[in-house]
Amino acid sequence: MAARTGREVRLAARPEGEPKQSDFSLAEVEVPEPVDGEVLVRNLVMSVDPYMRGRMNDGESYVPPFQLGEPLDGGAVGEVVSSMVDGLAPGDLVLHGLGWRDYAAGPAGSFRKVDRTQASPSAYLGALGMPGLTAYAGLFAVAGMKEGETVFVSGAAGAVGSLVGQLAKLRGGRVIGSAGSPQKVAWLVDELGFDAAFDYHDGPVVEQLRAAAPDGIDVYFDNVGGEHLEAAISCMRVHGRAALCGMISQYNATAPQPGPRNLGLLVGKRLTLRGFLVRDHSDLMPEFLREVVPALADGRIKVRETFVDGLENAPGALIGQLRGENTGKMVVRVGEPA
Amino acid sequence: MAARTGREVRLAARPEGEPKQSDFSLAEVEVPEPVDGEVLVRNLVMSVDPYMRGRMNDGESYVPPFQLGEPLDGGAVGEVVSSMVDGLAPGDLVLHGLGWRDYAAGPAGSFRKVDRTQASPSAYLGALGMPGLTAYAGLFAVAGMKEGETVFVSGAAGAVGSLVGQLAKLRGGRVIGSAGSPQKVAWLVDELGFDAAFDYHDGPVVEQLRAAAPDGIDVYFDNVGGEHLEAAISCMRVHGRAALCGMISQYNATAPQPGPRNLGLLVGKRLTLRGFLVRDHSDLMPEFLREVVPALADGRIKVRETFVDGLENAPGALIGQLRGENTGKMVVRVGEPA
Incomplete structure (x- = not known):
């Protein structure tokens, strides 16, 4: 079987002022099969958030800066494709921090299973996230x-x-x-x-x-x-x-x-x-939920989402968010549910 | 007996920038004898504090502005001269808010008796105040x-x-x-x-x-x-x-x-x-004391005071304090203990 490939968005240059498309690059990479204790996830939706702009700069901050030539990361929700760990099975929906790419792979502890029946995948990047x-x-x-x-x-x-x-x-x-x-x-x-x-x-x-x-x-x-x-x-x-x-x-x-x-x-x-x-x-998560x-279920809290389709359009989504082009949560659709 | 007179410092003009001597005036006024429930106090020391600069301006603040043509006020310690109230007797040392004048008169509730033996009068304007x-x-x-x-x-x-x-x-x-x-x-x-x-x-x-x-x-x-x-x-x-x-x-x-x-x-x-x-x-006052x-008594806490002599020099003391001319508490000596 040919190796699976997927795309990832990398930091091509550190922006001066407003980020430009050329500050990002899209690369095709081989996707590793998970080894023992790991899972492989196909992303469905990913988040762009204003704090990511800070990570595009070099220098000390409260989160490490993105590295030149390396993929960006951030909140995403995907479906488990293959699992080498108990408790996560193919088809499970998981929330994790490896957005900006088609496939996310890593140790099971980095992925949190979420309830498909409770809310849409993107809700875990927004109102419930x-x-x-x-x-x-x-x-x-x-x-x-x-x-x-x-x-x-x-x-x-x-x-x-x-x-x-x-x-x-x-x-x-x-x-x-x-x-x-x-x-x-x-x-x-x-x-x-x-x-x-x-x-x-x-x-x-x-x-x-x-x-x-x-x-x-x-x-x-x-x-x-x-x-x-x-x-x-x-x-x-x-x-x-x-x-x-x-x-x-x-x-x-x-x-x-x-x-x-x-x-x-x-x-x-x-x-x-x-x-x-x-x-x-994070200790407040239980009382928050x-x-x-x-309140979400009965409509006392309403959400709106602004969707952008395609991983290749994620840079534009972040640029647009910094310009205020979104209403509600800005979400990039990376893939369709199976 | 001729009426007693005393001096008071009034706000003559609202300063532009750094206060000038001409923003203050010194006036001689008749001192009223206390009526029932009141005391008359001869001031020994008074405080100048940076916050007083704000009160020389007009307009909303957290303390009412000083009024043009009226005496300034602020922390002072004096000796009771005559008293029409139980619990305060001539010679008692009191802390109160009617500085910037030789004599302070008013209802007993505005004056708090302090202990002469515990500290010097000026300490109640500084480290103990x-x-x-x-x-x-x-x-x-x-x-x-x-x-x-x-x-x-x-x-x-x-x-x-x-x-x-x-x-x-x-x-x-x-x-x-x-x-x-x-x-x-x-x-x-x-x-x-x-x-x-x-x-x-x-x-x-x-x-x-x-x-x-x-x-x-x-x-x-x-x-x-x-x-x-x-x-x-x-x-x-x-x-x-x-x-x-x-x-x-x-x-x-x-x-x-x-x-x-x-x-x-x-x-x-x-x-x-x-x-x-x-x-x-003010609820912290007991634990503070x-x-x-x-700590003051045994020298673990040291204080220094910068004294200016004479009520007529109080404006200069405030101007000097805003320039940083004091070390430790800036105190104006208004009168000598009896």
Whole structure:
């Protein structure tokens, strides 16, 4: 039998500013058969996430940088093709970290079996996966959002932001979101039940936020940084808290961006800014799933996904996400279920 | 008997940038005799504190602004001259909030009797007073400093900063301080036992801090803001915390100053910046005194005070403090003990 081959996306060059297609390359590689203790998985869907932009740079970060000439990686869901381990059988659906390729192979411990009947494969990359837990941990564990508080979330139409707003509504909060298009704003208010939302292109964030939250905000969930963070600090009430999840406005910047000019307000208003990574909060996964799985099933939480077809289009999906072209979770379809 | 008169310092103009002598005026006023429930106090010492600069501006802040043509106020210690209330007798030493004047009069509840035998009157304005509790609350309650951690404090030779460093040493920390002169740096290292200290005029703060703490810092106690805060963020270890107490580098600024360019590090390193005001932490006063009174008495905590003589020189004392002319607590002697 001829050796099986598959494609993988490699880092061809480190981007200056916004990534270009030529910063990626597509390669055909031979797929090894699994040895004892290993599984071979054919990917169905993979995730592109804003944090991947940081990994395209060289240098110290909280995750190791992607290496030139090597495949990228990230969240993916696939079907087991062959298994040399108990507990995983061909056809099983698994969540793992070897996206950006057709086939993923490795030790069984790197693959977590997920329930096909509970949700679609892509849900494990979004609402039931890392972005969902990020929203949950940031809102409740990091920012300590309490019932009745007013929450502002930026990047509100993204995978994380759209969950943040809906979780805050479920806990009795008042929710304001910012997003990058009138269509996204309409989705937030009309379908997700946000109390208010605005398009940050429509004017200074601080003015739009003040109009939407004239009595101020208690919690800010930051996906964007920059002007959004400064506006949130200005509008925070005494003892307000910000969970800093990401700063997508800065990821393509080629020089350090000045920070908020109003940090002095942190003292007088006793504000807290706290950065976090979801990986510190995996202990919350069980309670997160207990809350979110039923809410997804009965429609109290809604998700939208933006699909891009074909592994060869994954670089374009990441570039587009950094431009805000997705609504909800950005997912690349790598293969069809068997 | 002729009515008693005394002097008070009033706000004559709101400063633009650094305050000038002409922003203050000295007025002679008649001193009322206390009525039932009131006391009359002759001030001995009064405090000038950096936060007073903010109160010279108009506009919303965490304390009401000083009013044009009205006397300033702030911490002071004086002797009761006459009392129309049980529990306070002439000669008693009291701590209160009506500084910037020779005589303070008002309801008994505004005056707290302090122990003459425990410490000097000025200690109640410094190590045993608001600055001391500020250091204690910020370091332990806000930043959660733990044994063995590395602590960086800016404004380290001030009333608050010098306590922060010594408290951290008592709890088994490694302590680095920044200050504004070689004399202050020598005092921190040679007398207070700081592990390292530097003069921020000697070069970029981030370079000096990195040299003093090559393995990074866990806690930053911020009295300064600006470049110091940016440097601390750069040097923080994972899960580092900053207690933001004040930003003296910004107080005389006439336009908003850009914030740190490296706030993105808050996410990856999971850092927390938390502003605080000592008035939220008065519940800590008993435990604070239990720790600090004996440490002051036996010399494990040392204080230095910079005295300015004469109420008429109080404006100059505040201006000088904002320039960093004090070492330790800046105290104005208003009157002599009887």
